[in-house]
Amino acid sequence: ANFAFSYRRRTAKLHFDYNLAARSKFVVGYARLTNERPVQEVAVTGENIMWGEIKTDVMENLNLGAKIQSQSRTADNYVPIQELVGTQAEANPLLRKYHLADRDRNTAGVYLTYSPIKELTLSANANLAKDDYPDSVIGLTENEETNYSINANAIVLQKLNLNAFY
Numbered sequence: 001a002n003f004a005f006s007y008r009r010r011t012a013k014l015h016f017d018y019n020l021a022a023r024s025k026f027v028v029g030y031a032r033l034t035n036e037r038p039v040q041e042v043a044v045t046g047e048n049i050m051w052g053e054i055k056t057d058v059m060e061n062l063n064l065g066a067k068i069q070s071q072s073r074t075a076d077n078y079v080p081i082q083e084l085v086g087t088q089a090e091a092n093p094l095l096r097k098y099h100l101a102d103r104d105r106n107t108a109g110v111y112l113t114y115s116p117i118k119e120l121t122l123s124a125n126a127n128l129a130k131d132d133y134p135d136s137v138i139g140l141t142e143n144e145e146t147n148y149s150i151n152a153n154a155i156v157l158q159k160l161n162l163n164a165f166y
Contacts, residue, residue, distance in 0.1 A: 008036040023057040041080060042100040047073040061115040071105040094137045102135045119155040124148075 015029030033047040051069040058064055078096060109127035116122070131143040151165040 005040055006038065007040075010034045010036075020054075025055045027051075027053040027055065029053075037100075040100065041078055041097060042075040043077075045073055045075045045100065047071060063113040064111070066110045067108070069105075069107045071103070071107075073101075073103045073105075075100055075102055092138065095139050096133065096136045098133065098136075098140045101133050101140075104132045104134065106130050121151075121153045123151045123153075125151075 011031065011033050013029065013031040015027055018026045020026050029049075029051050031047075031049040033045075033049070035045045035047075037043060037045075049069060049071045051067060053065060053067040055063065055065040078100070107127060107129040109125060111123065111125045113121060113123040126148050127146070129143075129145040131145075133141050149165060151163070153164075154162045156162055
């Protein structure tokens, strides 16, 4: 059976910028995300996110940056969906859906943006992430992720913008 799910998301953010030099900035921040999901295994998840970032304009058209971030998501009591909707489907009670489970995540990334002309922007990103699911006994208990991307954005006409990415 397919059940209709809905959710309500609330976000609060606070960040502080400090100009280190004429072309460099240090940013720290905090965010609190709350998701309410009726008729799902977890009714409420809360996530605390803290980050620090340094940005510098090497030249007027070349920007570099690095960011580190720590996230901690907690979920209230996990109730298997079978108990919520009264079905008899078999499921291991120790198994957690990864997007609803408690999770600690640490990430680090660097980025570069270059605009050789006003109508063209090139960028590159590299990010590392490590996830730990402390209350998950089986299934996904930890994860490491590395990703890279490149992006080109060109303004061809006033109303035509092309974007290519990999």
